[in-house]
Amino acid sequence: MARDAVLQVAGLQTHFFTFGGTRVVRAVDGVDFTLREGETLGLVGESGSGKTTTCLSIVGLLPRAARIVGGAVVFEGEDLTRKSQRELRRIRGRRIAVILQDPMASLNPLFTIFRQVAEPAFFHQRLRGRSLRERVQSLLRAVRIPSPEWRMREYPHQMSGGMRQRIVGAIALAGGPRLVIADEPTTNLDVTIQAQYLDLLKDIQRDTGVALIFVTHNLGIVAKMCDRVAVMYAGKIVEQAAVRELFDAPKHPYTRALLGSMPKLGSKEPLYSIRGQPPNLANLPPGCSFHPRCPDVMPRCMTEEPRDFRPGDGSVARCWLLGDVLARP
Numbered sequence: 263m264a265r266d267a268v269l270q271v272a273g274l275q276t277h278f279f280t281f282g283g284t285r286v287v288r289a290v291d292g293v294d295f296t297l298r299e300g301e302t303l304g305l306v307g308e309s310g311s312g313k314t315t316t317c318l319s320i321v322g323l324l325p326r327a328a329r330i331v332g333g334a335v336v337f338e339g340e341d342l343t344r345k346s347q348r349e350l351r352r353i354r355g356r357r358i359a360v361i362l363q364d365p366m367a368s369l370n371p372l373f374t375i376f377r378q379v380a381e382p383a384f385f386h387q388r389l390r391g392r393s394l395r396e397r398v399q400s401l402l403r404a405v406r407i408p409s410p411e412w413r414m415r416e417y418p419h420q421m422s423g424g425m426r427q428r429i430v431g432a433i434a435l436a437g438g439p440r441l442v443i444a445d446e447p448t449t450n451l452d453v454t455i456q457a458q459y460l461d462l463l464k465d466i467q468r469d470t471g472v473a474l475i476f477v478t479h480n481l482g483i484v485a486k487m488c489d490r491v492a493v494m495y496a497g498k499i500v501e502q503a504a505v506r507e508l509f510d511a512p513k514h515p516y517t518r519a520l521l522g523s524m525p526k527l528g529s530k531e532p533l534y535s536i537r538g539q540p541p542n543l544a545n546l547p548p549g550c551s552f553h554p555r556c557p558d559v560m561p562r563c564m565t566e567e568p569r570d571f572r573p574g575d576g577s578v579a580r581c582w583l584l585g586d587v588l589a590r591p
């Protein structure tokens with residue numbers, strides 16, 4: 263493992279076992295990526311492609327029906343898939359933070375902002391009294407909450423949506439994490455607030471060197487926020503590349519379709535209007551999972567699953583088309 267790798271996910275497989283285990287949904291089916299200090303990885307792909315399940319697998323927050331059935335999640339040199347729930351809880355409070363789409367789901371409506379932001383500093387850093395108050399205020403200041411000394415006495419319902427999300431950000435930062443996983447953190451925010459929040463995350467990252475996994479449906483946000491992008495389709499990363507590379511020279515037909523479906527500025531078109539339906543993860547098509555929808559499908563795509571091909575520019579794509587190009591003399 264490279265010295266500055268914060269997180270290395272290797273061959274991760276997470277399945278849902280539903281209907282008493284008779285139906286197996288391969289939500290995450292062999293995912294590999296590495297995240298370095300200060301780096302942001304964007305995770306994109308249609309609804310149901312396994313982005314959230316990948317994130318929840320990393321931090322051990324999977325719903326009951328789901329289980330990691332293969333692979334490793336190596337965080338700062340330790341495989342998290344081998345940790346107990348108790349150990350994972352400690353890691354989540356401190357070294358890995360998770361920011362979810364709905365801030366209200368992460369905030370307790372009955373507790374003041376102070377109490378919620380103070381909790382990690384109280385338990386993990388053992389701060390009390392004035393130093394605890396100062397710590398909370400500085401965290402709130404870091405996420406641009408105005409007049410934190412007053413605001414911290416309020417309750418979540420007294421905050422705007424954007425403020426709540428920033429409070430969740432303050433709680434996430436309280437433990438001084440090395441990795442932040444943000445799953446569509448701005449989906450419920452309006453565009454201006456969203457832009458402010460993204461700038462804030464970038465500032466925090468510059469100041470702290472934290473690594474970031476950023477899940478989004480919005481490729482514009484990816485272009486702005488991310489260093490690398492992983493494109494998921496049916497539980498697999500079908501292409502992974504530096505952000506410029508991915509936008510300038512997408513290698514997988516699915517990535518090309520996603521980029522082609524990017525709505526024009528100001529348009530109200532739905533995202534990702536790619537022809538056909540995503541596959542049923544409990545009954546995947548043979549060969550390449552994307553073949554029934556692929557504009558460039560070849561006979562072997564229908565029977566043989568493509569492996570990862572590396573054209574040598576640091577990108578990886580799972581597509582026979584790329585395999586053929588690379589095989590040419």
Ligand SMILES: Nc1ncnc2c1ncn2[C@@H]1O[C@H](COP(=O)(O)OP(=O)(O)OP(=O)(O)O)[C@@H](O)[C@H]1O
Pocket residue numbers: 278280287289307308309310311312313314315316325327543
């Ligand atoms: N509790 C569950 N029980 C059974 N299957 C589930 C459950 N939660 C998710 N899945 C399945 O796992 C697959 C991956 O879901 P996941 O939520 O990871 O997708 P996603 O990429 O985050 O989608 P979205 O963009 O809509 O958030 C989906 O096909 C979904 O149907």
Ligand SMILES: [Mg+2]
Pocket residue numbers: 313314315445
């Ligand atoms: Mg999701």
